[in-house]
Amino acid sequence: MTSPKPPAGISKRATGIPGFDLISNGGLPSSRTTLVSGSAGSAKTVLAAQFLAAGIQTSKEPGVFVTFEETAADIRANMLGFGWNIESWERDRLWSFVDASPPADAEVVSGSYDFGGLSARIGHAVRSTGAKRVALDSVGAVFSQFADHSAVRRELYRISTLLKSYEVTALLTAERTAEYGEIARMGVEEFVVDNVIILRNNLEDEKRRRTIEILKYRGTTHQKGEFPFTIIPGEGIVVIPISALELKQKSSDMRITSGNATLDEMCGGGFFRDSIVLVSGATGTGKTLTVTEFMAGGVAKGERCLLFAFEESREQLFRNAAGWGIDFARMEREGRLKVICEYPEVAGLEDHFISMREAISRFRPNRIAVDSLSALERVSTTKGFREFVISLTSLMKHQETAGLFTSTTPTLMGGTSVTEAHISTITDSIILLRYVEMFGEMRRGVTVLKMRGSMHDKDIREFTIDGAGMHIGRPFRDVTGILVGNPVHIAPAELERLDHLFREAGGS
Template sequence: MTSGDATVPRVTTAINGFDQVALGGLPAGRCTLVTGTAGSGKTLFAAEFLARGLQFFDEPGVFVTFEEPPADIRRNVASLGFAVAEWESAGKWAFVDASARNTEEGPVVGAYDFRALAARIAHAVRTVGAKRVALDSLGAVFLRYPGPAVVRRELLRVAESLESLGVTAVITTERETEYGAMTRLGVEEFVLDNVIVLRNTLFQERRRRTLEIVKFRGIPHRTGEWLFTIDPRDGIVVVPLAFLAPHEGSVIRDRVSTGIAELDGMCGGGIYRDSVVLLTGPTGVGKTLSGLHFVKAGADAGERCLLYTFDETRQQLDRNAAGWGVDLRAMEAAGLLQVVSEYPETSSLEDHFILVRRAVEEFRPARLVIDTLSALERIATPRALLDFVVALGAVLRPRAITALLTSLPADRTAPNPGPSIAARVASLTDVSVLLRYVETAGLTGRAVAVLQTRGSAHDHRIRDVTIDDTGMHIGEPLRGVSAVLTGYGVPVFAAGTHGTADRRAPASPVGPDG
């Protein structure tokens, strides 16, 4: 976060998540430069700035276009549900068409006449009583000037003209690379007080958009790049959203069942209703089954449940659940369950977040299961996945939704094993449960440990786990085995046993969860 004068008034953009990053919105009465490469979202940012102003604050706006005709912008913005044509009819939105096709016939010759344009903008502002103005995009016009000095002078003239009208303005321009010069001419960012960079980089064969506030002169703001996506319904959505604002809801003390009575006992009598539970274990150890128990317990209590699976098809999930006596279709028919089954590669991480958030808002579940977080590592960086979990917590906690997130442990067979997603997000969760394989007398067994329950006592012992056709059962504490938590169980030999463990042989070599 940068320091500065926090008393400067702000204009709330109401763009999803942006105002939290900007610490309140754009500086009022000033011009803000929004720069980016092709497809980064500049025009949408400018248009949404105006549309949200009308939608939420009844603040009229003027859109000045230098490239696209108004009809195209009107159509594109309408696809997000903004009734631009109606606002125009009501005298609250005006276009100023400054494109070459509208102002000139034949080839472009000479510099652009900004004096005439300023008069047209001023007329439109006064006509509709505009509070917000967007200019998209000045970059093409500036290329017609002979040098940087002239561009600097003309841009100053534009900024002074807009500020004299008392409006808050967004001015877009182009850049040629994602991490090179801020703008194509290298002048605009020095003239204007406020600069925002939108990036559209290619990561693992997928596009990844980020937003960075480079400067708000003399005004605090959050620094760094912030993931965002462009949603067909919600427009620009900055993924962190409201997690930047602390949740100040009442403390919840009532507990809910995990669906496994013995696990409830290990957690001190169940888990707090607003808890986020992290369940970590290798493939096949029982993570999905635990999620099904969790969902069934919610449905049995009359609670709505939302189940996301990123590892199995819906048909596989139904078959496996039926094998343990869990009828997902019946829960859905009763309106108590919504299942989403899709592979991570179908969308970007940001889009997955938007879909989860929308389902939470519309279905209003009391419980959420995501199985597994590890699958999302295929499409996201560790930092982006951490942001995903943080943002998810901000959506769940104010609504007191109990969440179960499953994850794989780190792969110790990898050439350079790093922290697993479980290790990265463990500090963000309230309850941590570890499932592990162990070997006993040549057979594969399972073990469970509760590593953490915030604000509650819990069982510190490692217990035996069995799975049969009725589900998961937790038994007695394990004896005769150590180092189960690290995934490298070592037998503890008793005197006179001649190398025979008291209860368990060494655990399978499964990596730790951090």
Template structure:
């Protein structure tokens, strides 16, 4: 960076990466992309060129060491990239170095890159390329027995590419996810920019992430960013959406679908609110979610209803028991139901499916019924990434959203560790619970939080019949929410004081959230 001027960026066009990189890769420089097997290196290099052509009209050269051009063309077709057509149009050119790397005899001494770089330079000038991808340097460096020779070769590559004024991506392998950055330990010191992709196996689950380690003289976002590979969209960085600016906060209130609950939350929830409804098995979470969707139907609004751990048929049968006809609601075009068990896909792929439905259906409301079921599939960090990403999408579009979740036990109503963090991202927190009174199991409900609004602090009785859920009067002493086990963020406590015994005291208890 000279004279205080910011380094120019080349947008990659890869979904989410340019937000992480704050504009893209530093223009006219070489970026080392390093990662283990299956971490998405080749796809990044390929998509960097493809998006350059499709979105920015910038031709590119692909230098192939590991795969033949025909293999790359075939693989790219599955993503909708017609490389053969781009070649015919003079927008894409291969430099096939795969045959050169097939020799069994290793070169001893200095290996002259002159012939290879002459081919690259000729290809760049022939089509006026602005981007170059080299995949993978490991196949080239196997010719060198000495790290200093590898350093020298990299300097040659970077110098020639820099003189061509192209922005380039050079992929290479690493042996460990969190070991040294590159296989030979010198690559990251030669090049100005370093990006790492990871494919970590933890608790029998794979988690792909991408990290910008350095952009010399240029800013970038730090840390690992979750990503997935979508058959249609290629690499998708998550949480992308929460980086985007949101819509202005809404002052409009909408119904939850239950008039008594509307009264408890201060006259309905704000149009852009995210609601977390937590309760044990059978407490009324899915019923509340269906009433929420019915409120959208009655208001002439679209609602996307995604359910985990139930099929579409089961949900329809259950809805019919409360007088709700999902078939009629779907036939009207105002409801779309999506059902999938957590185990059928990764958490990232569930996010893509839901966000794709949001983009396609444009709902005013969203229901995610059974969010906690994803804990079977995700680590706490993955679940939080899912929530942050999806929260970003719904906030950007002002979608009224309801998440339901189930605590792990039937005892004290506390959130699991990931759900505690997720609760801090929501606007309204509602707790359903069971209590034993007069030798019978009864239901109760409490509103723990409504940001920006007064709310009822009483724990109230709940009954469910064929007409739905009914909320009654206060039931003092129904259950305890011990502050020492609730695990709320620092400085916050539950608004339910277990020492208060009368209905008046419960109702008058001040909001301390």
């Protein structure tokens, strides 16, 4: 773990929940109770159960689950989908339930009471299993079961004190009514004051976005702000720790080919080994061709290449490639190339990220292309998209993988896409592909707009596409206004005059 060490006195227990230990700088504060507050459907119960499940799976740490709302039988059944076989853990004395869900019997209150029964049961469960972790879910049900709320608060406070004396790391869930507002209903935070985590399930532009935020960790450090997370069958909660990823990658001077010799020249000798390149252009300008050549160029050098395609089917991609003289099928057979095609709409962006990360870790590519990022943007909110791109680029940079992303501009002539506006600062190089209308004819131009850390060709060059791929030719010398989408032809005489003018000015 490279995260900063917590100050002496408060140590942390790594939870084993993917990504959580990174944003919490090491896990949950040990021997303390942490409040997890969230609205209905914000995955509180999943987090509580995963806290125990991860402890069992990673280090065989026994845990006690105190359920106030759902019955133990419901939880056993509901968590099976995440691959957590609670029943078998119960047999192995690794998981123990304290079922404090409301009993079926009628209940009458007569006089004062305490939670001595619950304390005794929790104490027994902790001692008999040697539990290190306790999850209590969810405290709101206790308030609806007992009318005397001040007594409930007092008794729950006693239970949190009791847990501290057992030196268990505990997680207590509570409800909140709004995504932003008071921490929890019934003032629960008043008796579990040390640590607060908030789970949110926001609706933005008709899309659900789950986030987790550590609001406070008394006496120890954590990453600040909301981090997106997703819930995956067979795995549970996976937190995507965007800004917690460190920018520690070393920068490489090594150049790799773009797959096109002339484009390499324009870039000052090829792309950098660990750089992220954005190729932007209108539909049909040659983005997929650039991707195809980038992949083929890697394969030709013996590299492993991974292509994520979100716009075209495998058949289309392979046929396109064949049309440019590139045999994707053979490259795949030889294990040098892997093409993954998916509709952007099949999953949320967080889920796409997780599955891409899995594909990357399995295939271990030297270069990755995404065609196109704009397609992914359709299924996400602006903020979610930006976070996705940051996570993906940082993942690729960590592995020193070269990346090529494409983005589609909405207008045929010139213009920038929303995609670019969000990610241009994240990418190392930007290549523009543009239509150029000249004398009633559509021609194509390419230029290298930005090349971080290197000299590059500033010209806008014409290129053509044929059965052998992309051919980059001479610069458009007598046209201006290509990038703004309004090409104007300049008569050669005018050019000469301007040239002359500058020479005179320079000479004086």
